[in-house]
Amino acid sequence: MDPDEYFDRTRMILVAGKGGVGKTVLSACLARLAARTGRSTLLVEIDGRSAFGPLFGVENIGYDEVRLAAANGGSGEIRGRTITPDVALVEWLDDHGLKRVSKRLVKTGAVDVISTATPGIKDLLVLGKIKQLVHESDVDVVIVDAPAAGHAMSFLRAPAMLAKMAKTGPIHAQATAVLEMLGDASQCEVMLVTLPEETPVNELIDTAFQLEDDVGIQLAPVVVNGLYPIIEGLDVDLTKLAEQGTIKTNLGKQKMDELTAAGDFRQKRTDLQSSQAARLAQMLPLEQLTLPYIFDADIGLAQIDQLADALAAGIAQLTLEAT
Amino acid sequence: MSSDFSALIAEREVLVLAGTGGVGKTTSAAVIAIEAAMQGRRVALVTIDPAKRLADALGLESLTNTPSRIALPAETTGEVWALMLDTKSTFDALIHRYSANTDQASRILDNSFYANISNALSGTQEYMAMEKLYELTADGDYDLVVVDTPPSRNALAFLDSPNMLSRLLDHWLYKALMAPTRSLLKASQLLLRQLSKIVGSDVVEDVVAFFQAFEGMEEGFKQRSQQVQRLLASDACGFVLVASARHDTVVEAVFLANQLADNDLGVAAVVMNRLQPDFVRLNRRPRAPEFEPFLQAHDELHALADREAIHIDALLDQVHGNPVVVRVPLLSSDVHDLDGMTELRTKMFSK
Numbered sequence: 001m002d003p004d005e006y007f008d009r010t011r012m013i014l015v016a017g018k019g020g021v022g023k024t025v026l027s028a029c030l031a032r033l034a035a036r037t038g039r040s041t042l043l044v045e046i047d048g049r050s051a052f053g054p055l056f057g058v059e060n061i062g063y064d065e066v067r068l069a070a071a072n073g074g075s076g077e078i079r080g081r082t083i084t085p086d087v088a089l090v091e092w093l094d095d096h097g098l099k100r101v102s103k104r105l106v107k108t109g110a111v112d113v114i115s116t117a118t119p120g121i122k123d124l125l126v127l128g129k130i131k132q133l134v135h136e137s138d139v140d141v142v143i144v145d146a147p148a149a150g151h152a153m154s155f156l157r158a159p160a161m162l163a164k165m166a167k168t169g170p171i172h173a174q175a176t177a178v179l180e181m182l183g184d185a186s187q188c189e190v191m192l193v194t195l196p197e198e199t200p201v202n203e204l205i206d207t208a209f210q211l212e213d214d215v216g217i218q219l220a221p222v223v224v225n226g227l228y229p230i231i232e233g234l235d236v237d238l239t240k241l242a243e244q245g246t247i248k249t250n251l252g253k254q255k256m257d258e259l260t261a262a263g264d265f266r267q268k269r270t271d272l273q274s275s276q277a278a279r280l281a282q283m284l285p286l287e288q289l290t291l292p293y294i295f296d297a298d299i300g301l302a303q304i305d306q307l308a309d310a311l312a313a314g315i316a317q318l319t320l321e322a323t
Numbered sequence: 324m325s326s327d328f329s330a331l332i333a334e335r336e337v338l339v340l341a342g343t344g345g346v347g348k349t350t351s352a353a354v355i356a357i358e359a360a361m362q363g364r365r366v367a368l369v370t371i372d373p374a375k376r377l378a379d380a381l382g383l384e385s386l387t388n389t390p391s392r393i394a395l396p397a398e399t400t401g402e403v404w405a406l407m408l409d410t411k412s413t414f415d416a417l418i419h420r421y422s423a424n425t426d427q428a429s430r431i432l433d434n435s436f437y438a439n440i441s442n443a444l445s446g447t448q449e450y451m452a453m454e455k456l457y458e459l460t461a462d463g464d465y466d467l468v469v470v471d472t473p474p475s476r477n478a479l480a481f482l483d484s485p486n487m488l489s490r491l492l493d494h495w496l497y498k499a500l501m502a503p504t505r506s507l508l509k510a511s512q513l514l515l516r517q518l519s520k521i522v523g524s525d526v527v528e529d530v531v532a533f534f535q536a537f538e539g540m541e542e543g544f545k546q547r548s549q550q551v552q553r554l555l556a557s558d559a560c561g562f563v564l565v566a567s568a569r570h571d572t573v574v575e576a577v578f579l580a581n582q583l584a585d586n587d588l589g590v591a592a593v594v595m596n597r598l599q600p601d602f603v604r605l606n607r608r609p610r611a612p613e614f615e616p617f618l619q620a621h622d623e624l625h626a627l628a629d630r631e632a633i634h635i636d637a638l639l640d641q642v643h644g645n646p647v648v649v650r651v652p653l654l655s656s657d658v659h660d661l662d663g664m665t666e667l668r669t670k671m672f673s674k
Contacts, residue, residue, distance in 0.1 A: 018344055018345060019343060019344020019345055020343060020344045020345025020346065020571070020572065021345060024571075051571070093521070096521075098517070098521070101517050104514075105514075105517075114518060114521070114522060117436055117439065117522065117526050117527070117529065117530045118439070118522050118526055119439045121522070165523075165526070166522060166523045166526070167523070168523070169520070169521070169522075169523055170521060171521065171522055171523070195345070197657055198657045199657075200345070231616045231619055231620055232616060233613065233615065233616035233617075234616050234617065234620065236613050236616075238613060238614065238617060241613060247609075247611035247613050247614070248609065248610070248611055249609045249611070249614075250607045250609055251605065251607060251609055254603065255603065255605055255606075255607075258602045258603040258605070258621070259602075259605065259614070259617045259618070259621055260617065261600075261602060262600075262602045262617065262620045262621040262624050263616065263617040263620045263621070264655070265600060265620075265624070265655050266620035266623070266624065267620075268655035268656065269653075269655060272655075272656060272657060295623040295624075295626050295627055296623075296626050297630075298569075298570050298630065299570075
């Protein structure tokens, strides 16, 4: 499957995973990749500090859309925005004929009481806002950098919970509409990302099964981020070869030891990563995409493009059915 | 440097670990607890991480709200008692403590607004962690209480959490319902009708019933909150910042340190975790092709270590108050059992 076919499958990709595993990097990669296919893309962050801003060299990304990368020749435009739960709530009240009330609700602090009384209401309204973007925005693809793992579950469970809690009325209607979107693979899917390490892999597996059971959302291939590229030849016993005189060395014993220790460390971490990726494949019947570890630089736009190449190569190998 | 860290652990009564996700905070908390036990102290280890990572790290099947003793090597003179915070039952216990009678307690415990607060309200987990911390400290059963925290983005909620319920109880809506003057009552009823239209009348009735049931308990809760705040601000308590040497985790760690500073709290120690091992530089490069893969591995790890050094400096530049700095290398295997933690402990506390 080429990336063009991949982005034909769905309108919105929600990127989720434990904190620190590379959700933002993956989201940016997906946006660059979609742009390469000529698609216009909207990157969405939920609340929090703006992580996309520094990557794309844009000062501050707020509630209003900003351009992160212009359309250029065959490549599409990338835009970005955040969705702040409080603003989404007020906007929703305004849209539902409560404009006069919404100001008072905020001013008196009653908004806090509403959101305490109906946990998940902000999550629901953020998802409602995303749904509105998916339906009404003129962009081809929407990429959402979801809240970190634990919160991602309560975030995506909120609509079902509220649909049950509010039996009628505007909240019920909103919850039902969002549930419909979440259950429709042509509208959205979740792409889970992890590092090839014990704990994040465990959490990804838990999250994947919970999402399937509780939310019924389409799961995209899982992404294993930060894989050390395999270096061949680290299994050689350098010291022995040098002692036997098979190879010549101009290093003293201490430097030889350091060199072999570096090789040994690198090999052990690589083996550990492979075994975690293999365990993930065994426990979760989803195809895997991998992103290499970048050794030589902090992640900037150049590295994002390098990773997008790797992602494209991985997508080419997928056996997913096109929709 | 690291022996200072050992001394810090020997003298404090409370250590609160904070940092962003994925930096090894939970494991560090466990290792610190074990170190204190090796010093002969009796330690309680509280994790509030929903991913049950401590259980993972300690090789335990599950943890409960009451501390259970962790099996440590026989030569350990102290003890570690670990628990996984159960937010709801901690909150329930607090309601029982401050209610006038069982009738008042059950009216609150059965209320669905209360169920929402005690289960799902953001900030409740942090609030209850502080409550648990206080409870364990006040009992006097432990020499040291080590607390793990949720990721740093929630830092504000965590520091502010003892005030959360007081704020809710100070809310004018609550006051209007409790001690209604004519105009307040009129305003609140109008607002309640509007709220009912949005979220449904059941929800609003639950809120009103909860506030009514809570009458008389505010003072107890407020006093408890103040006691917790005093404990956090006292010399017996130390905050330990855990970070890895990456740009994004450093940004989060600085953010957290600033939050602490804003609350007049200092950072007692910074644990720079999962650092790439820094191998001795080579002055010559052997030519034989067999060396090539080793040289590549060596070069890559060097490039990483160099970049990490920049991030560490950036963090230490921005954290004030002269904290103890501990550098812990990434091990060649993941740490998820006692052996791994023992190895990590030797790195964290190497003299």
